[in-house]
Amino acid sequence: MIAVTTYLLRRLFALVPVMLVVVTIVFLLIHLIPGDPVAVILGPEANAQQIEDARRELGLDRPLHAQLVRFYARLLRGDLGRSYFLDRPVTQALWERAEPTLVLMFSGLFVAVLIGVPSGIAAGAYQGSAWDRLLMMLALLGVCVPGFWLSLNFIYLFSVRLGWLPVAGYASIFQDPVAAARYMLLPAVSLGFSQSALIARIARSCMIEVLRQDYIRTARAKGLAERSVIYLHAFRNALVPVVTVIGITMAILIGGAVVTEIVFNIPGLGRLIISAILRRDYPVVQGVVLITAAAYMLINLLVDVVYAFIDPRIRYV
Amino acid sequence: MRPRTIPWTAFTLTLVILCLAGLAPEAAAQKKGGVLKVGNLGEPPTLDAHWTTATITEVLAQHIYEGLYTLDAKSQPIPMLAEGMPAVSKDGLAYTFKLRPGIKFHNGKEMTSADVVASLNRWGAQSTYGKTLYARVAEVRAVDKLTVEMTLKEKTAIVLISLAVPNNAAAIYPKEIVDKFKPAEKATEWIGTGPFKLVEWKPDRHIKMVRFDDYQPRKEAATGYGGRKVVYVNELLWIPVPDAATRVAQMETGELDFADDLDLNAYERLKSSPGVQAIVAKPYYWLVAVFNKKEGLMTNQKLRQAWQAALDMEPIMKNVAGGHTDLYRMDSSLAFVENAPWHTKLSGLPWNEHNKDKVRRLLKEAGYKGEPIRFMTTQEYKWMYDFALLSKQQLEDAGFTIDLQVVDWATLVKRRNNSKEYDVFTTGMGNFYDPTHHIYLGPNWPGWTDDEELNRLLTELAREGDYKKRFALWEQVTRTFYDRVPVARYGDLFGLRAMRGHVKGFDTSLMRPRFHNVWLDK
Numbered sequence: 001m002i003a004v005t006t007y008l009l010r011r012l013f014a015l016v017p018v019m020l021v022v023v024t025i026v027f028l029l030i031h032l033i034p035g036d037p038v039a040v041i042l043g044p045e046a047n048a049q050q051i052e053d054a055r056r057e058l059g060l061d062r063p064l065h066a067q068l069v070r071f072y073a074r075l076l077r078g079d080l081g082r083s084y085f086l087d088r089p090v091t092q093a094l095w096e097r098a099e100p101t102l103v104l105m106f107s108g109l110f111v112a113v114l115i116g117v118p119s120g121i122a123a124g125a126y127q128g129s130a131w132d133r134l135l136m137m138l139a140l141l142g143v144c145v146p147g148f149w150l151s152l153n154f155i156y157l158f159s160v161r162l163g164w165l166p167v168a169g170y171a172s173i174f175q176d177p178v179a180a181a182r183y184m185l186l187p188a189v190s191l192g193f194s195q196s197a198l199i200a201r202i203a204r205s206c207m208i209e210v211l212r213q214d215y216i217r218t219a220r221a222k223g224l225a226e227r228s229v230i231y232l233h234a235f236r237n238a239l240v241p242v243v244t245v246i247g248i249t250m251a252i253l254i255g256g257a258v259v260t261e262i263v264f265n266i267p268g269l270g271r272l273i274i275s276a277i278l279r280r281d282y283p284v285v286q287g288v289v290l291i292t293a294a295a296y297m298l299i300n301l302l303v304d305v306v307y308a309f310i311d312p313r314i315r316y317v
Numbered sequence: 318m319r320p321r322t323i324p325w326t327a328f329t330l331t332l333v334i335l336c337l338a339g340l341a342p343e344a345a346a347q348k349k350g351g352v353l354k355v356g357n358l359g360e361p362p363t364l365d366a367h368w369t370t371a372t373i374t375e376v377l378a379q380h381i382y383e384g385l386y387t388l389d390a391k392s393q394p395i396p397m398l399a400e401g402m403p404a405v406s407k408d409g410l411a412y413t414f415k416l417r418p419g420i421k422f423h424n425g426k427e428m429t430s431a432d433v434v435a436s437l438n439r440w441g442a443q444s445t446y447g448k449t450l451y452a453r454v455a456e457v458r459a460v461d462k463l464t465v466e467m468t469l470k471e472k473t474a475i476v477l478i479s480l481a482v483p484n485n486a487a488a489i490y491p492k493e494i495v496d497k498f499k500p501a502e503k504a505t506e507w508i509g510t511g512p513f514k515l516v517e518w519k520p521d522r523h524i525k526m527v528r529f530d531d532y533q534p535r536k537e538a539a540t541g542y543g544g545r546k547v548v549y550v551n552e553l554l555w556i557p558v559p560d561a562a563t564r565v566a567q568m569e570t571g572e573l574d575f576a577d578d579l580d581l582n583a584y585e586r587l588k589s590s591p592g593v594q595a596i597v598a599k600p601y602y603w604l605v606a607v608f609n610k611k612e613g614l615m616t617n618q619k620l621r622q623a624w625q626a627a628l629d630m631e632p633i634m635k636n637v638a639g640g641h642t643d644l645y646r647m648d649s650s651l652a653f654v655e656n657a658p659w660h661t662k663l664s665g666l667p668w669n670e671h672n673k674d675k676v677r678r679l680l681k682e683a684g685y686k687g688e689p690i691r692f693m694t695t696q697e698y699k700w701m702y703d704f705a706l707l708s709k710q711q712l713e714d715a716g717f718t719i720d721l722q723v724v725d726w727a728t729l730v731k732r733r734n735n736s737k738e739y740d741v742f743t744t745g746m747g748n749f750y751d752p753t754h755h756i757y758l759g760p761n762w763p764g765w766t767d768d769e770e771l772n773r774l775l776t777e778l779a780r781e782g783d784y785k786k787r788f789a790l791w792e793q794v795t796r797t798f799y800d801r802v803p804v805a806r807y808g809d810l811f812g813l814r815a816m817r818g819h820v821k822g823f824d825t826s827l828m829r830p831r832f833h834n835v836w837l838d839k
Contacts, residue, residue, distance in 0.1 A: 035727030039734065041362040041503075043370030044744060045445050045485070047761040048734050057501045085362050086520045087505045093520065152562060160569050167566045168558065170522070265558050267521035275359065275521075275559070278697070280727045 003315075004305070011301050015294070022293045023286060027071055030277075030285050031064055037084045037280040058084060071286070080290070081283030083276075090287035093272065100170050101268035104191065104260065105253035107184050111192025112199055112249060117242065119196070120203020124238070125230050127208055135200065142197030151190045151263040158186060168265035187264040191257050195249050202245045206238035213237075239310050247303035254295040346821060351837040352552040353820070355830075356564045356576040359557050360520050365504040366488035367440045367447070372747070375484045376577075376829050377555060379542065380526055381423075382488035382509030385414055385433065386481035387543040390826065392656050392750050394481035395543045397535070398428065398489055398510060402477075409472040409782065416463040421531040422491050423514040430459035435495035437467075437480075440487045442500035446754060447487060450479040453779070474782045478751040483542055483829065512546045512833045513553055524555040539834050542827070549822070549836035568593050568815045574837070575820055577830060579813040580699070581639040587815050596825050597643060598812035600653035602745025604637070604704050606692070606805040607757060607764040611736035614690055619683035621802035622667070624741075626679060627715035629671035633707045634808040637700050646809040651755060651795055653748055653809060655828065658784070661792055666799045668806065676715045689720040693733070693742040697726040700810055701743040733763040745810070748828055752791045753779045757804045766803035 038054045039046065055061045059070070074081055080090035123135040159167040165186055171179035210216065211234050219229045258270035269288055276284035308314045362371050366378040385399040396402060400415040420428040434457050441451030453475075455468045467476065480487045491508055498504040507515045512534070513526035528548040537544045556573065558564045561580040567573040569590050577598075579587070587595040606624070608615040615621055630647060638644035649668040652659035694705035702723065709719040722739070724732070732738040742763070749755045753775055760767040774794045781787050814830065816823060819839040824831065 033728075034731055035725065036731035036734075037727070039730035040727050041369060041371075043362070043372075043374070043485070044730070045370035045756050045762070047445065047756075048763075049761070050443070050445070050448075051734060053501050085360065087363070087503065088520075096519070097521070155563070155566050160566050163570065167570050167572055168560075168563045169556075169572065262560050263563055265556075265560070265563055267519075271521055271559070278725060278727060279362075 008301070008305075011304075015297050018297065019290065019293060023071075023075065023290055024068070026286055026289045027068055027282075028064075030280070030282050031067070035280040036060075037282065040279045041084060080287040083284045084281050085276075085279055086281075086284070090283045093284060094269070094287055094291055097267060097269050097272050099172060099174075100261075100266050101254065101270070103173055103180070103184060104187060104257060104266055104268055105250060107188035108191035108195060108253055108257060108260075109246070109250055111188050112195035113246060114196075115192065116196035116199025117203055120200040120242070121207050121230070121235060121238070123200065124204040124207025124211065125234070127204075127211075132204075136204065139197040139200040139204075142194050142200075145194065147190060147194055147257075147259045148263055150193065151186070151260060154186045154190050155263070168263070170266050183264075183266075187257075187260050187266060191253070191260045195253075199242060199245055199249065203238065203242045206241050207234060210234045210238045236310060240307055243306055243310060244303055247299050247306075251292075251296040251299045254292060254299070346836070346838055347549060348836050348838060349549050349551075351550050351839070352554055353550040353832060353835065353837060354554045354556055354572070354574045355832070356556050356558040356567055356573040358561070358564075358578045359559050361524075363503045364507045364515070364518070364524075365498070366486045367436075367443045367500070368485075368503050370445055370485045372484070372829070375486070377524060378488065378507075378509075379483050379486070379511070379829070380513040380553065380832065381507055381511045381515050382486065382490070383511050384480055384487045384489060385416075386477055387541070388481050388483065388750065389541040389543055392541070392658060392748075394477040395537075395540070397543055398433075410469045412467040412469075412476055413460070414465045414467070416465065417533070417535075418463055420510050420533055422510055423508045423529055424491060425531070426491055428489065428491075428510055429462050430465045432492045432495075433465050433489055434459050435492040436489045437465075437487060439490070439495045439498075439500050444485040444487070445756070446479050446482050446485055449753065450475060471780070472782070473779050474787060475751055475753050475779055478754075482750050482754070484747070512548045521557060523557075526553040526555070527551065539824075542831060546833035548833055550832070553832055565815075568817070571817060573817075575814070575816045575823075575830070575832075577812075577814045579815060581637075581641065581644055581813050584639065584641050584644065584813055587813070592818045594816050594818060596814045596816065598814050598828065599646075599809075599826075600655050600748055600828055601810055601812035602700075602747055603648075603653070603809045604634075604700065604807035605744055605746050605757070606705075606708065606741050606807070607733070607744060608802070608804060609736055609740050609742075609764060610767070610803060611765045613736070613740050614685075614688060615740045617683045617685075618801060619679050620685055621805070622800075623676045623679035623683060623685070623715075624712065624717070625667060625799070625802050625805050626670045626672050626675045627712050627717070628669065628708065628805065628807070629711055630669040630808050633704055633711070634810065636707055637703045637810060644811045644813070646811070648809050649799075649806065651798060651806070652752075652791075655826075656748055656750065659750075659752060659788070659791060661795050663792060663795055666796070668799060671711070673715055680716050685716075687716075687718045689718045691720050691722055691738075691740045693722045693724060693729055693739045695726045695729050695743070696723055698745075701745070704807060705743045736765065746806075752787070752794060758794070758798070764804060766801075768797070768801050768803065770797050771801065771803070 038051050042050055082089050083093055086093050119135045123132040126132055155167050158165045165182055169183050171183050173180040216234055219233050258274055261268045261270040273288040361374040361377055362369055363374060364378055366382050383397045386394045387397040389395045398417055400417050404413040437457050440447040453469050453471050453473045455470045457467045460466050494504055494506055494508055512529055512532045514529040516527050517525040534545045534547055539545050564576045565579060565583045568576045584595060587593055608621050610616055634645040649666050650661045654660050694701050696702045709721050712719050733742045756762040758766055758771055774790055778787055778790045819837055821838045822835045
């Protein structure tokens with residue numbers, strides 16, 4: 001237990017310099033690309049004088065290094081600044097979008113795992129069979145088909161033609177779980193389908209590799225049923241890389257399934273960062289990247305911890 | 318007597334019955350209640366009407382706020398919060414505005430001259446139109462609780478129209494709000510006197526407005542953006558839906574009652590969709606290529622004239638409008654047809670010439686040797702990119718070398734303020750309600766038109782009070798414009814919006830949507 005705690009603390013401390021580098025790079029990148037939030041706020045008919053006045057008001061006329069120092073100072077106080085467009089602190093804007101993003105992430109992940117893991121295991125277990133070829137063709141399709149195309153076709157079929165589900169929108173699961181499920185079904189399936197492809201392919205190759213191991217041959221030699229060989233011996237050992245992929249998928253989805261959120265009009269982090277980049281809402285871009293980077297690292301840490309539960313041979317040092 | 322009385326009585330009775338029959342269906346149809354869901358393209362940068370010229374802010378803010386004046390169906394100023402038209406002193410330097418009594422703000426406070434003075438001063442310090450007017454204003458003061466006087470430094474014809482324009486409008490806020498948010502600071506509390514009251518703004522989810530029960534409608538019939546405003550719906554829900562295809566699909570399924578800024582390619586689909594009415598929004602923008610006249614290649618007037626002479630507008634406009642001839646209009650007037658007082662019908666203007674010989678001659682006279690012309694556009698507004706791309710093809714056929722630079726909108730609006738970074742950029746021009754408001758004719762807007770003759774004519778236009786003389790000056794401005802070519806004017810592009818069949822009372826002739834006097838029949 002002490003080893004786990006020490007390991008976790010060491011990993012958490014290691015996050016600090018990484019986060020610092022990430023936020024600095026993002027700060028510089030977003031400020032160095034051309035574009036001006038003030039010109040966007042003031043609208044197309046604003047003149048240069050109005051733009052200058054507003055830049056001064058927002059502190060954008062200061063040298064970049066002064067703005068960076070101010071950003072660090074705020075960050076140390078836990079203040080991510082204030083959005084130029086949303087008229088509220090960035091932390092509040094992020095908090096408001098946490099629920100839609102997390103709900104979308106977990107539902108997308110649920111669909112991805114539900115499709116990806118059994119398909120991959122089945123394809124691997126019956127390598128070369130018709131099932132294997134069919135499932136891998138579907139997986140290839142999942143990787144190749146653009147997310148927006150799939151989403152738009154789902155909308156056309158299930159919402160416009162059949163009228164079974166709403167086109168777009170979001171309802172809180174805490175306020176109206178039934179409406180929330182109706183709104184989330186199409187986004188979760190279209191997101192989960194493309195993510196399941198990667199999981200299926202990794203699960204298949206891991207399964208094939210494990211099934212070639214000596215202990216599997218031994219298990220078969222001692223007369224175990226094929227089902228027991230696959231589910232009791234091979235499956236668990238094939239899981240470690242699959243869990244890694246699931247972790248990566250989860251981290252990607254935290255950053256925002258941008259296209260899905262835009263097409264299905266889900267007010268999450270992906271939509272927030274896209275509009276923030278387009279409008280050069282610097283504090284919001286920095287805030288979302290900071291949260292996404294932290295989520296990436298924490299999920300990686302979580303995945304490392306989970307390894308030990310799946311495979312007792314793995315030890316923390 | 319009796320034989321004569323009966324026919325008259327019968328006639329009067331018939332008339333009354335007919336009148337009632339005519340009125341009855343509408344009166345019966347106007348239903349109170351319901352939630353009107355409107356899909357728009359995104360979030361406004363602010364709801365502070367003084368702060369931005371962004372169209373989305375104008376549309377939303379005009380439901381919350383009102384000014385002293387607004388525009389009627391003919392784009393003429395009519396009173397809104399002012400009781401009537403102002404009393405103007407004989408020398409034309411003092412305007413006295415009487416305010417309507419009993420007007421309440423959404424916070425319950427009664428509007429007085431103190432609120433009006435504070436709001437106008439803030440608007441004059443921040444708004445594009447306010448600054449133009451306030452350059453000529455000496456003082457705005459409260460005479461008594463319901464009287465405001467504006468004193469001018471010089472006589473000008475633009476007082477009323479400036480107070481009436483809906484964009485970057487002279488909205489009246491409570492004085493406390495004005496005191497709290499100085500002009501250069503965006504107001505983040507939104508309290509007005511309008512028929513709708515803002516109750517919730519959840520970015521990326523919705524902006525919720527409800528009927529303002531203490532609203533005092535005017536007695537006059539509804540016209541344009543003014544007159545009698547009645548709110549029938551309980552709630553007006555603005556839902557930002559950034560994806561245009563999603564907005565169209567939501568209209569088809571009835572998830573939205575109304576959608577604005579739709580992709581022109583969806584026109585046929587919407588027209589054939591049951592229960593949906595496609596609305597062509599006129600006017601929308603005239604397309605424009607703005608030349609950098611401060612430095613670089615396009616400071617050369619001959620080169621600008623050559624650009625103008627090279628263009629064949631019809632195929633460009635047809636293509637931009639997705640092939641629909643009812644979604645664009647070929648017109649050379651600087652004011653839209655809908656802006657009747659300022660629409661000109663001049664003949665012989667060098668517009669839409671596509672005259673290759675003339676182009677060759679002008680290019681030679683300009684001393685142009687095929688240097689690349691940096692033409693900046695964006696794909697964020699598809700119509701801008703489309704007309705830039707088609708222009709490039711036509712211009713290169715005529716002998717130009719075009720370096721088309723495609724950037725995002727935020728980059729474009731920044732770079733266009735730096736004269737070193739471009740030669741030409743694309744944008745659209747909306748409806749300017751007075752000749753002096755045409756920003757591209759003046760030196761303070763990107764492109765920097767600083768032409769002696771245009772400046773003289775515009776100064777005259779700002780001073781002159783007689784409409785006929787002003788119109789003659791405006792025609793001179795138009796002729797000078799086509800000679801100097803500060804920008805290249807393309808055709809008029811229309812917008813596309815849609816509403817469900819149960820939405821009644823919406824005025825489709827308005828350039829920007831308004832939802833007072835609209836009810837849901839379902």
